[in-house]
Amino acid sequence: MKLLIVLHHRFELWQAPGWFAERLREEFPQLEVAHLSDYNRVNEEIADADIVIGWSLRSEQIKAARKLKWIHSTATAVHALMSPELRASQIVVTNARDVHGPVVAEHAMALMFVLAKRLPQAMHYQRQKHWAQEDLWHADLRPRELRGATLAIIGLGGIGRPLARMASALGMHVVAVRQHPERPTEGVAVQYGLGELDTALRTADFVVLALPVTAKTNRLMNASRLACLQPHSYLINVGRGVLIDEAALVRALRSRSFAGAALDVTTEEPLPPDSPLWEMDNVLITPHIAGLTEQMWERHYDTFAANLRRYLSGEPLQWVVDKHEEY
Numbered sequence: 029m030k031l032l033i034v035l036h037h038r039f040e041l042w043q044a045p046g047w048f049a050e051r052l053r054e055e056f057p058q059l060e061v062a063h064l065s066d067y068n069r070v071n072e073e074i075a076d077a078d079i080v081i082g083w084s085l086r087s088e089q090i091k092a093a094r095k096l097k098w099i100h101s102t103a104t105a106v107h108a109l110m111s112p113e114l115r116a117s118q119i120v121v122t123n124a125r126d127v128h129g130p131v132v133a134e135h136a137m138a139l140m141f142v143l144a145k146r147l148p149q150a151m152h153y154q155r156q157k158h159w160a161q162e163d164l165w166h167a168d169l170r171p172r173e174l175r176g177a178t179l180a181i182i183g184l185g186g187i188g189r190p191l192a193r194m195a196s197a198l199g200m201h202v203v204a205v206r207q208h209p210e211r212p213t214e215g216v217a218v219q220y221g222l223g224e225l226d227t228a229l230r231t232a233d234f235v236v237l238a239l240p241v242t243a244k245t246n247r248l249m250n251a252s253r254l255a256c257l258q259p260h261s262y263l264i265n266v267g268r269g270v271l272i273d274e275a276a277l278v279r280a281l282r283s284r285s286f287a288g289a290a291l292d293v294t295t296e297e298p299l300p301p302d303s304p305l306w307e308m309d310n311v312l313i314t315p316h317i318a319g320l321t322e323q324m325w326e327r328h329y330d331t332f333a334a335n336l337r338r339y340l341s342g343e344p345l346q347w348v349v350d351k352h353e354e355y
Contacts, residue, residue, distance in 0.1 A: 032073050032077040033062065034074075036066045043065075074096065079100070080098070081102060087111040087112070098122070099122075104129065104185075104187075105240055106123050120345060122345055124331065125187075126186055127328055127331055129190055131321050132319050133191035135292060135318035135319075139314075140236075143288065146170070169260065175199035176200070176201065179232065180235045181195075181205070182225065182236065183267065185238065185239075191238065197215070201217055204219050225248070226256045229253060229261075236264045237271045241267075241268045247273040251276040254277060255280070257285065260287050262289065265291050266292045266293065267293065269294040269296070281305075
């Protein structure tokens, strides 16, 4: 049985470290493990692979994979994999939602604290060596408490569920928008369907986008949805940049129709130097770092190895992706 690891990215953390393949060879000696450092030999190596670890395969590579039964993505988002050939096949796809989700939820929580306590503004005054206690208090948006504030989580997957638990433990009132609102979720007081998104947005002090990218969610936050946000509300995106119509976002931020945005993801990454988002005083940008942690690959190994044991023993896999969603 052959396992092919093909993860190549300009950012080294997204590439599997060398020890990852070596540990798999030691723990699973029945596997032939091929670890590619680039995409040059994918067509050759995938032909007899049973399992692939990767987040991006082209249609012709899926066609060439005569024995492939399982693809595991080390990302949470899988839209880059979803070719018509893969969706029509019997290949099972799993993702790393439980590796990244809790860490990204922590980042979303941190962004809410930073925004609520007006820390970027305090740091601005710090650089001026100005003791700005009165300035911060008399600003249009004052420092505020998270306890008692309403958080709307858009998407209750690997990020949304742990975020709901964290926020409710802090005393926030958590509402959520999800595809199946009839399913109860720990920490969530009210659940809405996607058709009720506008209602959820109008109730929120903070809105966190934590959705996958599908045909339904692409540019979900358009001009009309952004207009639903309250003047004191903040929008936080830790999902994918294309969940927001970025041109509409810029217009809304310029008009100050809502308090501001914190963006860990943008439509184009890296964010181009000429993007107006860089210089807006009501925007906080983090460069797609919500999931970064020194423990990431250890958690990747633990979750993949656990699923691999299930696969080898004929048990159902965990973290299976619905390929019939409109990616």
